[in-house]
Amino acid sequence: MSATILAAECITKQFDGFAALTDIDLTVCKGERIGLIGPNGSGKSTLVNCFAGIIAPDSGSIEFDGTDITATPAWLRAKYGLARTYQIPRPFRGMTVRQNIEVPLRFAVGHTSTRAIGEEAQVILDQVGLADKASISPKVLTQVELRKLELGRALAARPKVLIADEVMAGLSDSEVDEILALLTRLNAQGITILLIEHIMRAVMMFSQRIVVIVAGHKIADGPPDEVMRQDDVERAYLGE
Amino acid sequence: MNFSWDLLVNAFVTGVVLGGFYASAAIGVTIEFGMLDIVNIAHPAFMIAGAYLAYLGWNSFAFDPLVAMAVFAPLGLLFGRAFYRAYHFFFERRGDESLQGLAFFFGVLFIIEIGLVLISGVDYRSVTAPYLGWTFGIGHISVSWRMMVPFLVGLVLLAGIQLYLSRTFTGRTILAVSQDVEAVRLIGADPVRAKEIAFGIATASAIIAGILLIIIQPVEPSIGREYIGRTFAICVLGGMASIPGTLIASLILGVAETFTTTFFGPSWSPAVSFGLLLITLALRPAGLFGR
Amino acid sequence: MSAQTTFEPRSPPVPAQLYSGLAIVLAGAILVAAALLVGSRVSEYYYLAAYTILQFVVLGTAWNILGGYGGYVNFGTAGFFAVGCYTTVFLNKLFHWPLIIDMSAAAATAGLMGLGTGYLTLRLRGVFFSIATLALAIVLQTVISNWSFVGGGRGVYIVRPQISGFFGTYAHLLVVLMIGLATCAVLAAWAVEKSWIGVGLAAIRDNETAAETCGVPSLRLKLIAATTSGALMGMAGAPFPYYVSYVDPATAFSLAIAVNSIAMPLVGGTTTWWGPLVGAIMLGSVQQILTVTISSAANLFIVGVLLVVFLTAAPRGVVGIVRAWKRGGP
Numbered sequence: 029m030s031a032t033i034l035a036a037e038c039i040t041k042q043f044d045g046f047a048a049l050t051d052i053d054l055t056v057c058k059g060e061r062i063g064l065i066g067p068n069g070s071g072k073s074t075l076v077n078c079f080a081g082i083i084a085p086d087s088g089s090i091e092f093d094g095t096d097i098t099a100t101p102a103w104l105r106a107k108y109g110l111a112r113t114y115q116i117p118r119p120f121r122g123m124t125v126r127q128n129i130e131v132p133l134r135f136a137v138g139h140t141s142t143r144a145i146g147e148e149a150q151v152i153l154d155q156v157g158l159a160d161k162a163s164i165s166p167k168v169l170t171q172v173e174l175r176k177l178e179l180g181r182a183l184a185a186r187p188k189v190l191i192a193d194e195v196m197a198g199l200s201d202s203e204v205d206e207i208l209a210l211l212t213r214l215n216a217q218g219i220t221i222l223l224i225e226h227i228m229r230a231v232m233m234f235s236q237r238i239v240v241i242v243a244g245h246k247i248a249d250g251p252p253d254e255v256m257r258q259d260d261v262e263r264a265y266l267g268e
Numbered sequence: 269m270n271f272s273w274d275l276l277v278n279a280f281v282t283g284v285v286l287g288g289f290y291a292s293a294a295i296g297v298t299i300e301f302g303m304l305d306i307v308n309i310a311h312p313a314f315m316i317a318g319a320y321l322a323y324l325g326w327n328s329f330a331f332d333p334l335v336a337m338a339v340f341a342p343l344g345l346l347f348g349r350a351f352y353r354a355y356h357f358f359f360e361r362r363g364d365e366s367l368q369g370l371a372f373f374f375g376v377l378f379i380i381e382i383g384l385v386l387i388s389g390v391d392y393r394s395v396t397a398p399y400l401g402w403t404f405g406i407g408h409i410s411v412s413w414r415m416m417v418p419f420l421v422g423l424v425l426l427a428g429i430q431l432y433l434s435r436t437f438t439g440r441t442i443l444a445v446s447q448d449v450e451a452v453r454l455i456g457a458d459p460v461r462a463k464e465i466a467f468g469i470a471t472a473s474a475i476i477a478g479i480l481l482i483i484i485q486p487v488e489p490s491i492g493r494e495y496i497g498r499t500f501a502i503c504v505l506g507g508m509a510s511i512p513g514t515l516i517a518s519l520i521l522g523v524a525e526t527f528t529t530t531f532f533g534p535s536w537s538p539a540v541s542f543g544l545l546l547i548t549l550a551l552r553p554a555g556l557f558g559r
Numbered sequence: 560m561s562a563q564t565t566f567e568p569r570s571p572p573v574p575a576q577l578y579s580g581l582a583i584v585l586a587g588a589i590l591v592a593a594a595l596l597v598g599s600r601v602s603e604y605y606y607l608a609a610y611t612i613l614q615f616v617v618l619g620t621a622w623n624i625l626g627g628y629g630g631y632v633n634f635g636t637a638g639f640f641a642v643g644c645y646t647t648v649f650l651n652k653l654f655h656w657p658l659i660i661d662m663s664a665a666a667a668t669a670g671l672m673g674l675g676t677g678y679l680t681l682r683l684r685g686v687f688f689s690i691a692t693l694a695l696a697i698v699l700q701t702v703i704s705n706w707s708f709v710g711g712g713r714g715v716y717i718v719r720p721q722i723s724g725f726f727g728t729y730a731h732l733l734v735v736l737m738i739g740l741a742t743c744a745v746l747a748a749w750a751v752e753k754s755w756i757g758v759g760l761a762a763i764r765d766n767e768t769a770a771e772t773c774g775v776p777s778l779r780l781k782l783i784a785a786t787t788s789g790a791l792m793g794m795a796g797a798p799f800p801y802y803v804s805y806v807d808p809a810t811a812f813s814l815a816i817a818v819n820s821i822a823m824p825l826v827g828g829t830t831t832w833w834g835p836l837v838g839a840i841m842l843g844s845v846q847q848i849l850t851v852t853i854s855s856a857a858n859l860f861i862v863g864v865l866l867v868v869f870l871t872a873a874p875r876g877v878v879g880i881v882r883a884w885k886r887g888g889p
Contacts (some may be wrong), residue, residue, distance in 0.1 A: 101771070103775055103777065107774050114769065118766045119766070121765050123762075123765070127758075131770065134759075136774025137774075185773060366630070367626065368874050371821055371866065371870060372867060372871075374821060375863050375870065379860065379863040379867065383860060386856055500690050504687075535701050535705060538698060539694075539698045541694070542691070545687075546679065
């Protein structure tokens, strides 16, 4: 059993009376592949935003690689090695693809030498398959290319944990396979991956463990086959 | 500083009455900024333009200000719709930078203010009507009709807009757009048209507010800038997209300003809205009635 | 027009990067030398016109560091400029220090103001920062109008000090000073743009939340930009009392400053250091010509119209036009 790298304890978040998350506990071990599923509006994105530091939970704590990051600002979490992608891609539209990748290299990783930045950016562009689009503006990329850019930027931060927030949504079957292969490769390199998805076949294929969140509560946490056979999980997806 | 209960009560009542007028100025910002997410800082300029239209009507055609409202508010509605169409075409569709949008509205604000200076000079303009000279009294408290008319019209305006937004189909579409633009598209309605009409209503309310302003006091072109802070402070304090919130926030601002003016002098009233806005953003950014 | 747009990379090998910086310093030095050589053979009018244009180079460049680079629009440039003016007035009343000291004090005061305003409002949406700057300018104007020590609403006369024989007239000295300040401002903008601060600001401007996720400490960078911007604006205001000899709140807080400091970068181009420079020279010269022929209000009206026209038709400004021409041309 490897060390815990990300741990959320008793995370609760309310938005003006609406309970988005209630007492969520989640432990992620180094190198794991975790699938996080749940119906729309169940609180998955809120949880991701809590992990990333975009939202502060009302109560509870978050620990990353031994450090309490509950009050740490988002940019510092990125430096610590906690990276995430955005459901709706958020590229820097005034820069080229390469320059997009260079931002986290300069800030999260802290490179100062232009040459080092250029070299590592090229490595990442090759890894995500955007090398031939390096000098292009994100405004003309296709959806799957934008997702790759999101992953490339997350990767450039040299993450220990990568949270992929619905990175395959709306893609075709072959595009889903492409992204899935990329994520598997990254995991093989030692990156812990938390996959938030609706595409069940991808989640089932990819995850060592599945966590199910419904209406702000965690209702299941275990190996994929076990979890999917659980009654309440079935009900949440197929109705009563 | 002369403390007396009479002074205090009078200041309070005046503040409430002033607040009713402020509500008419701010409702447009609540719609444009709170509901449609359009940072129209030129809204007070539309208001001043409305004041000058009332002056034109009064000076050239002997329009009573209330008549001016009936004549010019519909023009404001049409102009607002056209203006939004242009703004949407050139800026919203691009989706790129809010820097351009903000600078655009600043440019419009500027053009209207300087345009009025070029047309009418920097002299103060005012209108009168016989009934405005009367005073309305209850006990020790007296309020002139110059203030009461804007207060009452302001209340009616807000009530009217609230009814429109909650009872009509277009109105409800506008409310839906303010919450979730994509969802509106999914149900087959046209969010752009809804926003267009909403902007038209907001502009019409600006014209009305301007006419109310010139009833209260003489105006000159630079007065608009004072109202940027006021209207946005009210919008935020009220909770961005809430009409009851706009009213309550307007009353609070009206009272706060009147107290400041009474006890510290009139030149500090612009600081009140600024202070109120900062405090709201620091303590309760969602405002009083915010989601 | 091809479907794919190619950009020049912002991080080329170091030597080429330094060229534009050296060019700025060189240009500044040449201008100073030219001004010193030409001396009093040129009529005072041209010096005053040059002073105004140079002042706008500083203001536009300063505004752009936070506005164009970072995406946070400052509507209260006049407030920072006036703080610079009135720091000089204040110090002049107490002591008679050389202008350089006044300018340093003005930079410090206005810079602190930028830092303070930024700290209070830059954690919020950009629009609230903008409204706060507007309100700040209004409140400052009220404060100064009520402060009799610096002249209050009635204004104050400032006597130009005696100058050594090196400069022909005081206007001469002011222009040389302004050339130096403008060079510093443009150099500062260039340095910010090419440095990691500029990259971070560009990321913040494009998508602040995503920038944070990439490790960009957005509040820190915004505060650096706001402080630098404010300090430069204050420095631009510091010599102004000596330039006009009579300062009152209406002049110091003039609308012309507010609109020009926004219009010039937007017309010139907000993404790079030479945009505000081009915009200031263009709009500044146009206004100098127009003020002679038409009223100052009509003059400002035209600036406002040009601002709106450029925003709708050429949102990337002259910089954008030049770059598009270079791409589509030979």
